[in-house]
Amino acid sequence: MKITLKDIAKEAAVNVSTASRALSGAYGVHADTREKVLAAAQRLGYRPNLMARGLVTGRSHSIGLLVSDIRNPYFSEVARGAEDAAFAASFDLILCNSDLNPAKQIRYVRSLLEKNVDGILMNSVAALSAEQCAELAVCGVPVTLLNKPAGKYPFSTVLADNYQGGRQAGEYLVGLGHRAIAHLTGHRGHGNFADRCRGFLDAVQAGEGMAPPLVIRGEHTLRGGCEMARKLFSQHPEVTAIFAANDVIGFGVLEAAAEMNRSIPDDVSLVGFDNLEYCALVHPALTTIHQPKYEIGRAAVEILLRRIRAGVDTIPEHQVFGVTLIERQSCCKRFPISAQLEAAKAQALEKV
Amino acid sequence: MKITLKDIAKEAAVNVSTASRALSGAYGVHADTREKVLAAAQRLGYRPNLMARGLVTGRSHSIGLLVSDIRNPYFSEVARGAEDAAFAASFDLILCNSDLNPAKQIRYVRSLLEKNVDGILMNSVAALSAEQCAELAVCGVPVTLLNKPAGKYPFSTVLADNYQGGRQAGEYLVGLGHRAIAHLTGHRGHGNFADRCRGFLDAVQAGEGMAPPLVIRGEHTLRGGCEMARKLFSQHPEVTAIFAANDVIGFGVLEAAAEMNRSIPDDVSLVGFDNLEYCALVHPALTTIHQPKYEIGRAAVEILLRRIRAGVDTIPEHQVFGVTLIERQSCCKRFPISAQLEAAKAQALEKV
DNA sequence: CTGAAAGCGCTAACAG
DNA sequence: CTGTTAGCGCTTTCAG
Numbered sequence: 001m002k003i004t005l006k007d008i009a010k011e012a013a014v015n016v017s018t019a020s021r022a023l024s025g026a027y028g029v030h031a032d033t034r035e036k037v038l039a040a041a042q043r044l045g046y047r048p049n050l051m052a053r054g055l056v057t058g059r060s061h062s063i064g065l066l067v068s069d070i071r072n073p074y075f076s077e078v079a080r081g082a083e084d085a086a087f088a089a090s091f092d093l094i095l096c097n098s099d100l101n102p103a104k105q106i107r108y109v110r111s112l113l114e115k116n117v118d119g120i121l122m123n124s125v126a127a128l129s130a131e132q133c134a135e136l137a138v139c140g141v142p143v144t145l146l147n148k149p150a151g152k153y154p155f156s157t158v159l160a161d162n163y164q165g166g167r168q169a170g171e172y173l174v175g176l177g178h179r180a181i182a183h184l185t186g187h188r189g190h191g192n193f194a195d196r197c198r199g200f201l202d203a204v205q206a207g208e209g210m211a212p213p214l215v216i217r218g219e220h221t222l223r224g225g226c227e228m229a230r231k232l233f234s235q236h237p238e239v240t241a242i243f244a245a246n247d248v249i250g251f252g253v254l255e256a257a258a259e260m261n262r263s264i265p266d267d268v269s270l271v272g273f274d275n276l277e278y279c280a281l282v283h284p285a286l287t288t289i290h291q292p293k294y295e296i297g298r299a300a301v302e303i304l305l306r307r308i309r310a311g312v313d314t315i316p317e318h319q320v321f322g323v324t325l326i327e328r329q330s331c332c333k334r335f336p337i338s339a340q341l342e343a344a345k346a347q348a349l350e351k352v
Numbered sequence: 353m354k355i356t357l358k359d360i361a362k363e364a365a366v367n368v369s370t371a372s373r374a375l376s377g378a379y380g381v382h383a384d385t386r387e388k389v390l391a392a393a394q395r396l397g398y399r400p401n402l403m404a405r406g407l408v409t410g411r412s413h414s415i416g417l418l419v420s421d422i423r424n425p426y427f428s429e430v431a432r433g434a435e436d437a438a439f440a441a442s443f444d445l446i447l448c449n450s451d452l453n454p455a456k457q458i459r460y461v462r463s464l465l466e467k468n469v470d471g472i473l474m475n476s477v478a479a480l481s482a483e484q485c486a487e488l489a490v491c492g493v494p495v496t497l498l499n500k501p502a503g504k505y506p507f508s509t510v511l512a513d514n515y516q517g518g519r520q521a522g523e524y525l526v527g528l529g530h531r532a533i534a535h536l537t538g539h540r541g542h543g544n545f546a547d548r549c550r551g552f553l554d555a556v557q558a559g560e561g562m563a564p565p566l567v568i569r570g571e572h573t574l575r576g577g578c579e580m581a582r583k584l585f586s587q588h589p590e591v592t593a594i595f596a597a598n599d600v601i602g603f604g605v606l607e608a609a610a611e612m613n614r615s616i617p618d619d620v621s622l623v624g625f626d627n628l629e630y631c632a633l634v635h636p637a638l639t640t641i642h643q644p645k646y647e648i649g650r651a652a653v654e655i656l657l658r659r660i661r662a663g664v665d666t667i668p669e670h671q672v673f674g675v676t677l678i679e680r681q682s683c684c685k686r687f688p689i690s691a692q693l694e695a696a697k698a699q700a701l702e703k704v
Numbered sequence: 705c706t707g708a709a710a711g712c713g714c715t716a717a718c719a720g
Numbered sequence: 721c722t723g724t725t726a727g728c729g730c731t732t733t734c735a736g
Contacts, residue, residue: 002492004713015723020715030721050466051406052713055728060403062446062467069432076428080421083449087456092467094414095447097435104439114402115414115444140354222629251633277574281603283635356729367707372731382705404729407712 003044012040023048054116062092063304064112066122067146068100072221072248073276074293075123078146081297082121089305091118100124100190106132113139119304124148124190142307144300144316148191156307156316158300159192160291165323166196169243169271169289170203172325177334178241178269180211184228184253185245186220193220193245196273200243211238220245225252226259233260240268240334247272247279250286250330269331285328292321355396364392375400406468414444415656416464418474419498420452424573424600425628426645427475430498433649434473441657443470452476452542458484465491471656476500476542494659496652496668500543508659508668510652511544512643517675518548521595521623521641522555524677529686530593530621532563536580536605537597538572545572545597548625552595563590572597577604578611585612592620592686599624599631602638602682621683637680644673 009019014033021029022037023046040046054060065082067075079095086093094117096108105128112120119142128136136143137153144156173181183200186193197215204213216232218224225244229252232239244250250272257264264270264284272279275290303317361371366385373381374389375398392398406412417434419427431447438445446469448460457480464472472488472495480488488495489505496508525533535552538545549567556565568584570576577596581604584591596602602624609616616622616636624631627642655669 002713005715006713016713017715017724018722021722024715028721033722047462047466049407049468049713051403051412051468052728053715054403055401055407055713055730056715058728060467065447070422070435071425071428071432073423073425073428076423076425079447080423080449083422083447087449090463092446092448092463094444095417095431095435096444097432097439110399111442111444114399115412116401116403251630254633278603278630278633281606281630281635282633354729357731358729368729369708369731370706373706376731380705385706401729404712405731407714407729408731410712 002049003046004049005046008037008040008044008046011044012037058116059118060116061090062094062115062117063119063121063301063308064094064096064108064117066096066098066105066108066112066120068123069097069221070095073278074246074248074274077276077293078123078297078300081294081299082301083297085298085301085305089301091301091305093301098123102128102132106135109136109139113141117141118308119143121300121304122146140312142304142312142316144304144307146296146300149195150316150318154316156300156303157318158296158303158321159319160296160321161323162192162195163199165273165289165291166199166201166243167203168199168323168325169196169273170200171206172287173241173243173269173271173331174203174207174210176241176269176331179207179209179334180214180236180239181241181243182214182216182232182236182239183243183245184216184218184225184232184249186224187217190220196245214239220249222248222252222255225249226256227252229253229256230260233257233262241331242268242270244270244272247274247276247286247288250288251278251282254282254284254286265330265332269334271325271331275326279326279328284330287328287330288326289323290326291323296321354401355398356401357398360389360392360396360398363396364389410468411470412468413442414446414467414469415471415473415653415660416446416448416460416469418448418450418457418460418464418472420475421449421573422447425630426598426600426626429628429645430475430649430652433646433651434653435649437650437653437657441653443653443657445653450475454480454484458487461488461491465493469493470660471495473498473652473656492664494656494664494668496656496659498648498652501547502668502670506668508652508655509670510648510655510673511671512648512673513675514544514547515551517625517641517643518551518553518595519555520551520675520677521548521625522552523558524639525593525595525621525623525683526555526559526562528593528621528683531559531561531686532566532588532591533593533595534566534568534584534588534591535595535597536568536570536577536584536601538576538601539569542572548597566591572601574600574604574607577601578608579604581605581608582612585609585614593683594620594622596622596624599626599628599638599640602640603630603634606634606636606638617682617684621686623677623683627678631678631680636682639680639682640678641675642678643675648673 009016022034098105123146147159216228218228272288279286361368374386450457475498499511568580570580624640631638
């Protein structure tokens with residue numbers, strides 16, 4: 001038999017509303033009565049029913065977290081940061097794995113809304129149609145997007161500086177002397193990947209004597225990375241460096257390389273993105289672009305929480321986190337055909 | 353303005369109760385009226401309020417998942433399996449990270465109960481006191497434990513055959529000729545680790561000419577594994593093999609070995625437990641005991657769901673999954689002092 | 705088959 | 721400061 005407010009009101013010989021006030025620690029209740037109520041609640045082991053409370057207050061004290069797949073260590077880091085921040089604010093986190101499937105995504109959102117979540121955190125609205133985005137925009141609760149610019153919609157966003165990251169990766173590889181570089185990324189329309197790609201392409205195009213960069217698209221998973229790399233290795237022997245749009249893809253490249261007897265970094269250099277813990281453990285250790293995953297998750301719920309308190313109609317916040325290149329063992333210097341060109345440039349510089 | 357049942361009742365010119373029945377697809381409502389109601393609901397974009405429904409039905413259609421840390425790839429696999437099963441049954445999953453902290457754990461449980469979750473899935477009640485376990489046992493919702501025998505409490509359980517796994521690891525290492533083997537594990541009282549340890553010790557004790565096995569305890573994380581291994585390498589140069597209680601600890605050993613210039617497997621062999629995806633990627637690839645993580649998560653919620661439907665007072669189910677050793681590159685054959693002994697045995701066998 | 709009414713447990717005016 | 725009174729949105733008897 002569950003203990004309700006009514007029970008403790010009776011026990012303390014007061015009205016339920018008084019009991020409610022006493023327990024919610026509000027003003028307007030005599031110290032003595034409060035004591036009495038608190039004691040009764042204690043004695044009976046009272047636990048409030050949050051559904052009932054939620055029904056009247058309209059808040060559930062829970063937020064939805066929609067990621068493509070929690071098994072991706074990137075998302076488990078983000079999720080942990082998010083959950084810690086939620087816990088600190090006494091909010092619960094409802095975990096949803098969308099697999100980037102628009103139907104699943106929208107079904108999750110609707111279900112979260114039916115449960116009256118106070119806010120939604122989501123990874124990718126990539127696959128969503130305009131109507132679906134519009135539905136989200138007016139759903140009545142604040143939404144913050146992870147790693148995706150909000151575009152014209154009133155969503156808050158928290159992102160790593162994906163453009164700069166892509167650019168740094170590109171510049172690094174170009175600086176190492178690579179002239180034929182491939183980029184392995186996810187399917188088109190994936191927001192953060194698009195920015196990484198742009199940054200990378202800009203860096204490559206700024207290099208001299210570069211072969212036109214090759215962009216290969218596939219699943220952004222270990223399996224996908226492996227498949228893309230197999231294709232690349234067999235069809236494009238000329239490329240000497242790869243920029244993988246995330247570490248997990250990079251790990252797939254490592255697997256494919258081992259399979260096909262291509263040495264990394266001797267035959268081909270590899271740069272990843274995310275700086276997962278496992279980068280240091282794989283062989284060779286993966287050079288990558290670091291982004292603060294845990295902090296992104298935390299910041300995302302903090303921003304969401306602020307907006308929940310302030311109201312959906314307040315203006316959305318945006319936060320971008322810097323990224324840095326972490327050098328490990330997956331890249332080598334190269335002196336390809338353009339070596340002379342570089343030497344000449346060096347001479348020119350010395351004369352100045 | 354949110355659309356309620358009342359709105360659609362008015363729109364369809366029926367009573368709310370009729371609308372309710374029509375929408376819940378129940379018997380006892382004329383086909384025509386049902387059509388009318390469904391059409392109205394469609395037109396107005398009606399979405400039921402699950403808090404209100406839950407308040408009367410007493411069910412929330414959500415279950416709590418309590419793990420120590422979702423960043424551990426073991427748990428993200430389990431969580432994904434669990435979430436998929438929950439999604440299939442239209443249940444939501446509330447993610448909680450306990451860090452094995454009893455205070456946090458109990459706070460989560462209480463908060464879940466206040467939210468009226470229909471069931472709880474938890475990883476470890478290790479640190480819980482007897483009273484806390486008792487509280488859980490009578491909390492009113494079914495509980496299923498992951499990787500932990502239920503003991504005397506009425507919890508369902510889903511576990512890998514941890515004893516056999518530990519035993520297989522031990523036998524494998526003994527069979528390879530190792531005579532001084534260490535076991536790196538978590539702190540005492542961690543259910544599944546205890547069984548792995550027993551299995552391992554039994555295997556070692558069954559070996560001939562074995563040095564007494566060394567058991568070192570610490571955090572069951574990469575950091576912890578690293579620390580334990582550092583200690584081991586510096587204080588016990590005689591050990592030639594390590595059984596890590598899980599892969600993550602094993603990864604820590606790899607890191608420590610690299611740091612201290614100990615070669616794995618040439619100087620010391622290493623076996624892990626879990627068979628995480630990253631085992632194949634680390635260097636050297638980790639030999640380990642495979643357990644079906646995704647399936648464990650899925651089975652756990654399926655069992656939980658069955659019990660939710662049948663009632664808390666039904667008898668708990670128990671399911672154990674088999675494990676297998678996966679050979680990779682982290683182990684070497686050894687011919688230590690006891691080589692003669694083995695040779696002698698071999699001769700003896702040949703004569704038979 | 706359908707409507708009326710009660711109530712899930714709680715909060716929030718509104719009087720007193 | 722405290723009690724009374726309404727609901728929140730829904731399901732579920734209970735009559736009709």
